[in-house]
Amino acid sequence: MTDFDLHHHISTRMTGIYNLNVGESPPNGYFSAGIHPNLMMDFSEDQFDWLKEISKHERCLAIGECGLDGLIKVDDDLQEELFVRQIELANDRNKPLLIHCVRRFSQIIHFKKIAEVPMIIHGFNKRKTIADELQKHDFYLSFGKSVLQNVNLQEFVKGFPPEKLFLETDGRNFNIELLYQKVADLKNMTLENLQLQIQQNLKIFNISH
Ligand SMILES: [Zn+2]
Incomplete structure (x- = not known):
């Protein structure tokens, strides 16, 4: 069984979800x-038109990354407006949202109300208090390379519900098998059971072929 990589940037990789560039x-x-918040600096309506079309593609499994970023120089109102439009698009397409979030977790939780599809926070490596809040609001969390090094995060992953968990490499160059093994060990699961659980979690993507 292959180790599904929920979010990566290598277009030739066949196992997982490639983050397509606009x-x-x-x-x-x-x-x-x-439309990533970083791109909003030079946002044009053409980008949204492109997204509306490409999101109909049968191999397009999710809308994202999209979200809110408190560390970039893009106006919060513009970020929120485009985030809401992407949530609505995800609702229309019935495809989950892959969320990028930096220092805007309470806003993300607020916008969860309008999403009719699952929301996955990708690259989660923040404090337990934030994670608990996200868990309470039914978010999925996708963990990456930080789990291999960050002891606090390891502690959190131990108790995080396996049915809400995904794993990813994102832009980092490392072997995802290491991450699967690490998480299996932390959760006291066999590698095979972890793989099966994530296979099960992937049902939210309506992969039909
Ligand atoms: Zn990424």
């Missing part, structure tokens, strides 16, 4: 498409 043609595998 305007890029789809890869041979699954992908997600969205």
